[in-house]
Amino acid sequence: MSTPTTADLELDCRGMLCPLPIIELGKRYAEVAVGGLVAVVATDVAARTDVPAWCRMRGQEYVGEELADDGSPRYVVRRVS
Amino acid sequence: MTNAAAYLDSASSEPLHPAARATLLAAYDRGYADPRRLHGPGRDARLLLDNARAVVAECLDVRVDEVTFTASGTDAVHRGLLGLRRVGATVAHSAVEHSAVVHAATWAGDPVEIPVDRAGRVRREAIGPLATGVVAVQSANHEVGTLQPVAEIAAGLDVPLFVDACASMGRLPLPHGWDALAGSAHKWGGPPGVGVLLVRKGARWLNPFPGDDRIDERSGGFENVPAALAAAAALRAVVTERDEVNARQHALVDRIRASAAQVRDVEVVGDPVDRLPHLVTFSCLYVDGEAIVTELDRRGYGVASGSACTASTLTPSRVLEAMGVLTHGNVRVSLTRDTTAEDVDGFLAVLPDVVRDLRAEVGL
Numbered sequence: 185m186s187t188p189t190t191a192d193l194e195l196d197c198r199g200m201l202c203p204l205p206i207i208e209l210g211k212r213y214a215e216v217a218v219g220g221l222v223a224v225v226a227t228d229v230a231a232r233t234d235v236p237a238w239c240r241m242r243g244q245e246y247v248g249e250e251l252a253d254d255g256s257p258r259y260v261v262r263r264v265s
Numbered sequence: 266m267t268n269a270a271a272y273l274d275s276a277s278s279e280p281l282h283p284a285a286r287a288t289l290l291a292a293y294d295r296g297y298a299d300p301r302r303l304h305g306p307g308r309d310a311r312l313l314l315d316n317a318r319a320v321v322a323e324c325l326d327v328r329v330d331e332v333t334f335t336a337s338g339t340d341a342v343h344r345g346l347l348g349l350r351r352v353g354a355t356v357a358h359s360a361v362e363h364s365a366v367v368h369a370a371t372w373a374g375d376p377v378e379i380p381v382d383r384a385g386r387v388r389r390e391a392i393g394p395l396a397t398g399v400v401a402v403q404s405a406n407h408e409v410g411t412l413q414p415v416a417e418i419a420a421g422l423d424v425p426l427f428v429d430a431c432a433s434m435g436r437l438p439l440p441h442g443w444d445a446l447a448g449s450a451h452k453w454g455g456p457p458g459v460g461v462l463l464v465r466k467g468a469r470w471l472n473p474f475p476g477d478d479r480i481d482e483r484s485g486g487f488e489n490v491p492a493a494l495a496a497a498a499a500l501r502a503v504v505t506e507r508d509e510v511n512a513r514q515h516a517l518v519d520r521i522r523a524s525a526a527q528v529r530d531v532e533v534v535g536d537p538v539d540r541l542p543h544l545v546t547f548s549c550l551y552v553d554g555e556a557i558v559t560e561l562d563r564r565g566y567g568v569a570s571g572s573a574c575t576a577s578t579l580t581p582s583r584v585l586e587a588m589g590v591l592t593h594g595n596v597r598v599s600l601t602r603d604t605t606a607e608d609v610d611g612f613l614a615v616l617p618d619v620v621r622d623l624r625a626e627v628g629l
Contacts, residue, residue, distance in 0.1 A: 203593035
């Protein structure tokens with residue numbers, strides 16, 4: 185397994201149910217500069233669909249899914265605007 | 266202020282059509298007996314059952330001997346799909362099928378999924394290598410309304426095709442190319458507890474369940490003659506009215522689609538044109554599905570949601586997931602034949618406030 189991407193902001197949303205991980209992302213992504221990376225670690229399965237959908241609706245870039253150190257899914261987003 | 270209070274969930278169940286109500290009550294007086302018996306009341310029940318079958322066949326443009334009444338739409342789906350499947354064969358179904366199809370396919374073995382595009386339309390080009398046993402594709406999607414290219418899919422298949430037409434039966438003509446097909450009366454304004462199973466003449470269909478000694482060997486259990494007759498009466502009325510009703514509903518749904526899309530961070534999903542006339546789905550970013558359904562209900566509007574929080578499981582709607590659209594904050598609005606422009610305008614008047622208030626509660 186590859187090493188997780190280094191993100192400028194890591195959002196620990198383990199245990200949160202939908203739509204809380206996306207609310208967290210929506211509230212905090214602007215803390216990184218344009219071009220920066222935000223990682224959402226979420227155990228709720230809906231995040232797998234909703235993080236890319238959020239990127240599409242909000243005009244941000246979905247980088248991809250990887251695994252956090254504990255095996256939780258980690259969704260990486262690049263702020264482009 | 267517009268008069269509130271409207272049931273906007275006909276895709277779950279359409280209110281009983283007035284034509285069905287009168288027929289149902291009359292049929293309870295005449296259609297109670299066992300239609301296999303040779304006495305007068307038995308012959309009466311048989312006559313009503315045969316009549317119901319004939320009406321359904323005519324409305325759906327199929328042969329009378331292709332029509333079977335079942336205990337529900339789900340029962341029709343199970344019998345239709347599993348009856349086409351040979352032992353050991355794989356079921357390939359679209360990723361956006363109703364759970365009745367998915368449960369039947371899973372019960373039978375390890376099904377494979379046919380992917381869909383962003384609008385929820387089956388990717389025809391992906392079917393080829395997956396179609397080894399039996400293929401199941403819906404006529405139209407029950408959550409987002411997108412019509413499926415059933416005839417085109419059928420033309421390219423050399424295995425049996427099952428079509429779940431529960432979402433469209435009565436509202437739209439049946440697609441061509443199926444070997445077995447299922448419908449559900451309460452979705453078109455018939456009574457609950459009546460499914461319609463169609464098996465194409467000459468199709469290789471075998472009863473997947475224990476047989477029963479009934480008029481129709483494809484079915485099981487004592488025939489619900491009054492409900493079948495009422496379902497047929499409703500179907501005839503719906504088919505007769507559909508040009509007018511569909512045009513009206515299509516226009517009202519266009520209005521909802523346009524208006525909902527104006528609300529910030531709301532995405533309307535499903536095909537905008539090639540769709541069921543009465544149904545639309547949209548998803549609201551940052552909004553909890555259960556919260557928005559509850560809040561709209563408080564304002565008098567009964568809608569459904571495909572979001573996990575409102576479903577029986579904690580997994581999101583497979584339909585929305587397969588389409589790759591937002592699975593939370595989902596609202597499905599489906600119009601009844603009585604839904605008015607005022608109902609729709611009233612709903613659209615409260616929607617932006619409801620969405621804004623729910624977002625405000627979470628600080629967005």
